[in-house]
Amino acid sequence: MNLITNLKQTAADSLLHLYQVNLQPDQVLVNATKPEFEGDYTIVLFAFVKQLGKSPDAVGNELGTAMQKALPSIITNFNIVKGFLNFTISNDYWLEYIKNADAKNLVPPTTIPQKIMVEYSSPNTNKPLHLGHLRNNFLGWSIAEILKLQGHEVVKTCIVNDRGIHICKSMIAWQLFANGATPSSTHKKGDHFVGDYYVKYNDAFKAEVAGLVAGGMTQELAEKEASIFKAAQEMLLKWEQGDAATLDLWKRMNSWVYEGFEVTYKKIGSDFVKTYYESNTYLLGKELVEEGLTKKVFYQKEDSSVWIDLTGDGLDEKIVRRKDGTSVYMTQDIGLAQLKQKEFNNDASIYVVGDEQNYHFKVLKLICQKLQLPAADGIYHLSYGMVELPTGKMKSREGTVVDADDLVDAMIAISKEKTEALGKVSDFTADQLSELYNTIGLGALKFFLLRVDPKKKMIFNPEESIDFHGFTGPFIQYTHARIKSILRKTGIDVAITNNELLPLEKQLAIELSTFPAIINEAAENLDPSKVAIYAFNLAKLFNTFYAELSIANAESETKKQVRIQLGILTAATLQKAMSVLGIAVPEQM
Template sequence: MMKSLAEQVKVLATGALQSLFPEANIQEKDVLVNETKPEFKGDYTVVLFPFVKALRQNPVALGNAVGAYLVEHHELFTAHETVSGFLNLSIADAYWAGFLKSYVLTDALKAQAAAQKKVMVEYSSPNTNKPLHLGHLRNNFLGIAVANMLEAAGEDVVKTCVVNDRGVHICKSMIAWQLFGENSTPEQAGVKGDHFVGDFYVKFNDEHKRQIKELMAGGMEEKQAEQEAPIMKATQQMLVDWEAGKPEVIELWKKMNGWVYEGFDTTYKAIGSTFDKVYYESNTYLLGKDLVEEGLDKGVFYQKEDGSVWIDLTADGLDEKLVRRKDGTSVYITQDIGLAVEKQKEYGIDESIYVVGDEQNYHFKVLKLICQKLGLPAADGIYHLSYGMVELPTGKMKSREGTVVDADDLVAEMVRLAQEQTEASGKTDGFDAEELVSLYEMIGLGALKFYLLRVEPKKKMIFNPEESIDLHGFTATFIQYAHARIRSVLRKGEYTGQDLNFSIDSLQSEERALLIHLEQYAAVLQESARAFNPGALCNYSFKLAQLFNTFYDKCSIAKADTEAQKQMRMRMAAFTADTLKHALSLLGINVPEKM
């Protein structure tokens, strides 16, 4: 694996310390290297404070000794300056000339890639009784971005989705359709399939509340009324009939789920979600039963007098967990253990990343512990990518139950805002009608994705549609505009990328800052992928766009002093555009060629 420039500096600085102070046994892991702060001279800084006491050296004297050694022994460095315990090193212009002439983005990413692992990323996991909502959007965008980043970092990635297509919640929509649907279809109603079925889920809740109120008026307690309401009893019976395979129930279940899947597919296509494999709970809910017996034999599980089977996790800081009911039926954790085994058998995965909301933190701690105690393959590779709830400043944009924000409504609203902003700023010249539709979708969806990804996943967040699309803020719109601006500059300069007849004699500070950031991309991507953190890539891309804007304002391309300088700056601009496009593509965001 080829080392980044920062890592090369670290290796060489470690070597210098070892040569100057062989008795100290200084290791590479002990040496910290950062990018030099802009108010000081230099490109990279070696932090020497950890060694001052052990080496009994004055910080400045130590820095000067190490700096002089590096400049004398390595052509990579041209100057050094010590400020307190910080050694600031200047990188030779010749290095940057070589970087500009030979750098190929795909080659740099391959060179940084580590040993390949098989990684499964599971995301989305919708229920088939309602449409995708705002929380699903954050889930999908995280899953897509993490899968893309891992793949770009060299991993062999499998993208999966588990659809919750069975259970009492599904039966609620089915009963409501039987009662109120009058044999209607989504096509007849002119409603998207998932919304159509979701509306009947709402109708169930409304009718259930009405019946509860009626029973309570007759003197029944509320909890009893909830269970005794005719619509709930019919739903429970339907679930029994489904599990027994009653033909007319199975037929209705397949028909209504089919409507939902058509709706999901439309939404997935709009937001760019794809899966290599979709698992259905109706096919997996019986998995894991054999593992309970295996766990009993191994002493991992124990059986109570009533016949129920449990695991005691109190020694692990948790509690006792049921894995099989006394009637022999499995619970969710049992199904998930079985499915984990199934996935590993099918794909031979080393790691399994579950993109699931933070309300399931406990569940996934238990899942990993049980898999480890059973000695299941790749149990150590289970990782819960937990994320917080997303809300809107108003609490909702459009809701069917007063709390849920539909994904389709939100996407449509973002596209509308993109159109409104673009038209208001007068930036529609040079586009035909079809191009404008594409541009609005690109800006609107890009703003939505970036805003939901820029925050660390574990944090709860408030999504502000207007703020997310601000041309001057920490947004995809800002970065998209920078990319379009660069492409315009390159078109006007008739850049071909073929003229490499230049050398670098003296870089301006803005040029140097841009080059340093460009060189860091492959390493940042690796680090972001390992941390499953798309937010780091958002930060990198935004800073790169900012650095380019500063560079472009201070270092004229069209009015460069020489043709060689012009070609050098055009190449820097082209690298920037390519890097922005690549980084945003990993986040699932497209960039326009003009804007």
């Protein structure tokens, strides 16, 4: 049992015994003691003082005495300051912790493992990935790894938006302007190649509309009448009718895009167990509409369109089938949820999707629950805020989109520059160097995007490059490399003997011991930033430790042994924490 849980439980037991008050252990507030006071952990007494009608000092004394008696090997001392009961934890307790902690198994597996699906990335096949996709990918990948670390089985999936009018737009533009050019004939990455034609479509569209407006048409009408737009609409119709030539072109252009995505995913480390394509799933959910009508979850209007009334749940009415019998987005998603459930039988399903779709996922979950689909209660929306520029939202039409490939390459280039300037890796081979630059560049980028609470929107300023100092990935990578450098010199065979721990040694042990709780918190809140913040605090603490105390040249052999073990545990914890963020830590940098 971890120490804080133990203290809470003991406090609850003691209170019951002393005063016959029945409290849940979680109702007892146990905090780390503020550094300016003596002790390690603090119980706030005010909560019970009132119902007991005693003074805080009296309660503190009685509770402190009882708890010390109950945990004689753990609590060595206590004091009371203004309603705060401070406990000092025994040296031996922490020494035992340091001795027994297993660097290879830092997080105990959950007792109730589940099968959890994480859907993330969801690219469109008409343009390359951008900064927003990076946040999505890193979040999805990370939350999957956090759940895995807890012992859950995780299925990573991706839904590709590969059909619709926007895809037809790049297809039309390619027909009109490409002259048969391909990614290989132009030496362009496939997704960028297709993206360029999407831009070309928009330019041509805009020009045509401007011409029509100049000829006296209203803007609105011109947008509908533009021939290039009509061509795209026609193409969508042909696609839906299964026209062979259209499907050929569609497949061909999509395959270019997938080749490009493949490169990017490989570089940033995204992987999926199963990829769903909207072209296969967009007709799903039709039977569910029938089922919903039978169950009277849905109802039909006079025009024969089908709706669900969610006004009782504080939401609006929502259409689930058009009057022409076709599905809408919501219907597809219900159908896809059912399909995923059938194929993988998952207990829970996490959707990593931007916060603009909060309403959609609220409705999705509600409808699935009302239809009594299995695991409907296990639907979670990991909603994240947009990445914005100092000038506001990124807009592809205005060319203010930060391209994923460009950004990743820029980060790697910067890490190369900085590493060369420091000149600490002269013994590396060319391959090792390029791997190191990747590790550091991507580490900086991933950490930058993951260190912020996902649900908050964040601002990225392309003018200021992402930092490599302070609260950053490279800082933590550096701390890891630093520890490894020491351990290469000292060796890692340790024998811990009786020993007094110095404050910094103890502090480090305490910080290390909270890692499993941090992973839990991150998993419960679907929030990798908790792990990022923890890794930073641990690295910072180690660096203070490093500046104050020598490991290799410790005052005594017993001290040296303890510090080597602390080094091993810190390095392992940093490595593990960073690994669930998708960030590798180098041995040397």
